[in-house]
Amino acid sequence: MKTTPKSFIREILKVTENPAIISFAGGLPNPSLFATRELARAAHDVIAGEGKETLQYTTTEGFPPLRRFIADRYRKRLGINVSPDEILITNGSQQCLDLIGKVFIDSGSRVAIERPGYLGAIQAFSLYEPAFVPVPLNEEGPDPLALEAAARKDPPRLFYGVPNSQNPSGITWSADRRSDIAAILREAGTVFVEDDAYGELRFDGAPLPPVFSLLQGQGVMTGSFSKIIAPGLRVGWIAAPAEIMEQLVTAKQASDLHSNHVAQRIIARYLAENPLDDQIPRIVGMYRKQRDTMAACVEQFFPEEVSCTRPDGGMFLWAELPEECSSMELFARALKEGVAILPGKPFYTDGGGANTLRLNFSNQSEDRIREGMHRLSMVLKEYLR
Amino acid sequence: MKTTPKSFIREILKVTENPAIISFAGGLPNPSLFATRELARAAHDVIAGEGKETLQYTTTEGFPPLRRFIADRYRKRLGINVSPDEILITNGSQQCLDLIGKVFIDSGSRVAIERPGYLGAIQAFSLYEPAFVPVPLNEEGPDPLALEAAARKDPPRLFYGVPNSQNPSGITWSADRRSDIAAILREAGTVFVEDDAYGELRFDGAPLPPVFSLLQGQGVMTGSFSKIIAPGLRVGWIAAPAEIMEQLVTAKQASDLHSNHVAQRIIARYLAENPLDDQIPRIVGMYRKQRDTMAACVEQFFPEEVSCTRPDGGMFLWAELPEECSSMELFARALKEGVAILPGKPFYTDGGGANTLRLNFSNQSEDRIREGMHRLSMVLKEYLR
Numbered sequence: 001m002k003t004t005p006k007s008f009i010r011e012i013l014k015v016t017e018n019p020a021i022i023s024f025a026g027g028l029p030n031p032s033l034f035a036t037r038e039l040a041r042a043a044h045d046v047i048a049g050e051g052k053e054t055l056q057y058t059t060t061e062g063f064p065p066l067r068r069f070i071a072d073r074y075r076k077r078l079g080i081n082v083s084p085d086e087i088l089i090t091n092g093s094q095q096c097l098d099l100i101g102k103v104f105i106d107s108g109s110r111v112a113i114e115r116p117g118y119l120g121a122i123q124a125f126s127l128y129e130p131a132f133v134p135v136p137l138n139e140e141g142p143d144p145l146a147l148e149a150a151a152r153k154d155p156p157r158l159f160y161g162v163p164n165s166q167n168p169s170g171i172t173w174s175a176d177r178r179s180d181i182a183a184i185l186r187e188a189g190t191v192f193v194e195d196d197a198y199g200e201l202r203f204d205g206a207p208l209p210p211v212f213s214l215l216q217g218q219g220v221m222t223g224s225f226s227k228i229i230a231p232g233l234r235v236g237w238i239a240a241p242a243e244i245m246e247q248l249v250t251a252k253q254a255s256d257l258h259s260n261h262v263a264q265r266i267i268a269r270y271l272a273e274n275p276l277d278d279q280i281p282r283i284v285g286m287y288r289k290q291r292d293t294m295a296a297c298v299e300q301f302f303p304e305e306v307s308c309t310r311p312d313g314g315m316f317l318w319a320e321l322p323e324e325c326s327s328m329e330l331f332a333r334a335l336k337e338g339v340a341i342l343p344g345k346p347f348y349t350d351g352g353g354a355n356t357l358r359l360n361f362s363n364q365s366e367d368r369i370r371e372g373m374h375r376l377s378m379v380l381k382e383y384l385r
Numbered sequence: 386m387k388t389t390p391k392s393f394i395r396e397i398l399k400v401t402e403n404p405a406i407i408s409f410a411g412g413l414p415n416p417s418l419f420a421t422r423e424l425a426r427a428a429h430d431v432i433a434g435e436g437k438e439t440l441q442y443t444t445t446e447g448f449p450p451l452r453r454f455i456a457d458r459y460r461k462r463l464g465i466n467v468s469p470d471e472i473l474i475t476n477g478s479q480q481c482l483d484l485i486g487k488v489f490i491d492s493g494s495r496v497a498i499e500r501p502g503y504l505g506a507i508q509a510f511s512l513y514e515p516a517f518v519p520v521p522l523n524e525e526g527p528d529p530l531a532l533e534a535a536a537r538k539d540p541p542r543l544f545y546g547v548p549n550s551q552n553p554s555g556i557t558w559s560a561d562r563r564s565d566i567a568a569i570l571r572e573a574g575t576v577f578v579e580d581d582a583y584g585e586l587r588f589d590g591a592p593l594p595p596v597f598s599l600l601q602g603q604g605v606m607t608g609s610f611s612k613i614i615a616p617g618l619r620v621g622w623i624a625a626p627a628e629i630m631e632q633l634v635t636a637k638q639a640s641d642l643h644s645n646h647v648a649q650r651i652i653a654r655y656l657a658e659n660p661l662d663d664q665i666p667r668i669v670g671m672y673r674k675q676r677d678t679m680a681a682c683v684e685q686f687f688p689e690e691v692s693c694t695r696p697d698g699g700m701f702l703w704a705e706l707p708e709e710c711s712s713m714e715l716f717a718r719a720l721k722e723g724v725a726i727l728p729g730k731p732f733y734t735d736g737g738g739a740n741t742l743r744l745n746f747s748n749q750s751e752d753r754i755r756e757g758m759h760r761l762s763m764v765l766k767e768y769l770r
Contacts, residue, residue, distance in 0.1 A: 031440065051421030052416040057616045091645070094640070234642075234646070253508065254512055260618065260645040261616075261619070
């Protein structure tokens with residue numbers, strides 16, 4: 001427990017709750033996209049119409065029609081075969097990480113992770129006291145030479161990564177890089193944990209094959225309805241081959257018996273009445289415009305010394321200041337001008353990253369993005385002078 | 386992970402899903418008590434009326450009005466002062482046990498538990514590899530001499546117990562026993578984990594003081610809406626003093642960020658519109674009659690060699706067969722006659738209990754209780770002959 005970092009994000013978000021502040025610090029979906037009317041009806045109907053079942057305990061694995069929906073969607077969208085029996089419903093995809101920690105990580109187990117890596121995974125895994133092995137991310141994905149060197153020394157038990165529109169960097173691994181990484185992992189016998197929170201939120205181009213599908217049983221993949229329906233329902237899932245699934249189910253049962261049955265049935269009902277393929281374009285359309293606006297502001301306002309990613313999906317841009325700069329210092333200065341950013345340091349498991357920051361675009365209007373980015377650029381210029 | 390017992394109950398419950406079987410094996414609340422109409426309306430209203438908040442991420446600690454409700458109810462019902470800040474909302478009370486494991490249990494930590502003890506706690510704690518210290522239960526509660534001897538040898542880090550209508554035994558600790566146990570725990574510096582899943586389901590007499598209130602900061606108390614509203618919503622809570630709470634919140638955040646926000650708001654809205662003091666008597670009234678029926682059947686039909694508890698609340702009776710008997714054998718024989726019981730062995734952390742069994746009365750009509758108990762008594766007589 002003592003090794004688990006307190007959430008820095010959480011502390012920062014408290015500072016930025018003031019609605020007058022233009023916050024790029026958080027990671028919230030845009031609530032204007034929530035289908036409140038349709039979800040309210042679905043909620044009413046599953047409780048009024050099938051309340052004796054909906055309100056009762058259910059199985060640890062989750063509501064069967066929802067597991068079938070997820071398996072079907074993998075087949076239709078990505079062409080991969082996952083049986084509904086290989087899907088476990090969780091409390092958002094954060095819980096997948098806790099269950100994976102329970103099943104795979106002993107104190108001192110080597111766990112490879114992208115550098116920078118997703119903070120939620122660092123927190124969840126830290127409880128189980130792994131030895132993190134950071135693998136530097138570049139434009140195409142994780143550096144294969146670094147992963148290979150780490151595997152040669154002592155193969156990590158797990159490699160955790162976010163191949164689509166990574167949090168925090170916004171980077172999507174290229175198709176070639178996926179194959180290269182899969183080959184290294186197969187050779188090393190390392191289990192891949194593929195966090196696919198943003199796969200449905202792809203703005204440009206066709207989806208790339210999940211690493212999961214290249215590894216045939218040597219990986220698990222997590223997903224979530226948080227970004228495509230609503231996070232307050234806390235429904236995610238993990239896809240895993242049978243032998244791993246059995247252990248995940250045992251861990252899930254010991255952790256909380258099963259996920260919210262009501263929320264599972266609300267989502268299943270909602271999806272039956274509101275095809276996801278009609279919903280996704282609305283979300284992608286809005287986020288793409290917000291990404292465009294933020295990226296245009298970077299181009300137009302930011303000093304050249306600041307480099308920025310241009311993500312092809314997801315919710316975040318990632319910026320690097322010149323090496324000697326501190327994004328904590330920038331955070332403090334920007335806050336005085338009514339803009340919040342997220343310093344990137346907590347996304348590094350080995351120190352470093354003090355000059356990096358994350359910018360969220362999904363939860364501000366285009367006008368506020370423009371205004372906030374303009375102010376931020378003034379602060380940046382002043383700071384870099 | 387490998388030390389976590391697979392749920393025996395879960396495997397047995399699969400066998401007994403056949404509706405033709407009269408099952409006393411499970412532990413489900415009676416679904417005829419679920420307020421489906423009221424909960425459906427509450428669900429509709431919180432999503433349609435305040436959807437942008439309800440469907441969004443929220444704080445790890447939980448929905449403030451619900452935390453206030455819980456603190457208020459402790460004050461009104463039990464006269465104890467708990468601040469809303471000392472309440473953390475969880476996914477049912479099972480998750481409390483996982484969080485407690487994360488915060489308190491290292492591999493080899495001594496964890497005292499009633500003998501027999503609640504299986505869900507044994508499972509949740511086992512993930513963290515404690516050394517269990519079983520403390521025999523007798524009619525008045527845990528044996529103080531056994532607890533004292535264990536504490537003298539090497540004080541346990543935790544003592545987990547269910548003072549009100551324990552699962553599986555149905556035993557309620559007497560007021561004197563509560564004071565005695567509290568004194569021993571204070572002296573030993575052992576933290577008490579008080580699972581109060583059944584406190585509201587008391588059939589006879591006024592509530593007894595929680596051990597939590599006798600320990601002043603050296604204990605935590607868990608609770609749940611599963612037995613008094615509905616388990617499918619998966620909303621429980623843990624009350625803990627500030628220093629412990631801080632660690633529980635960090636563990637909760639790493640585990641799943643926060644509990645289902647929609648379910649928390651549904652419950653808060655439902656409680657605002659439907660006073661719990663109007664609901665509890667309906668539940669208690671029904672379960673009391675079921676308890677009476679089952680206890681009368683024991684009296685009338687069961688052979689003398691079988692001893693049975695007569696619980697003053699909760700959902701279970703506990704029976705002991707003569708020592709050389711096997712309740713697994715009885716299970717197999719009873720199933721052939723269309724009755725399911727729950728063998729008691731998995732409730733023992735140190736072996737033993739092979740001659741014990743648990744009988745649930747909350748989820749069968751009085752007619753089916755009579756029919757099932759009559760059949761069971763025939764099987765018993767045949768087996769004991």
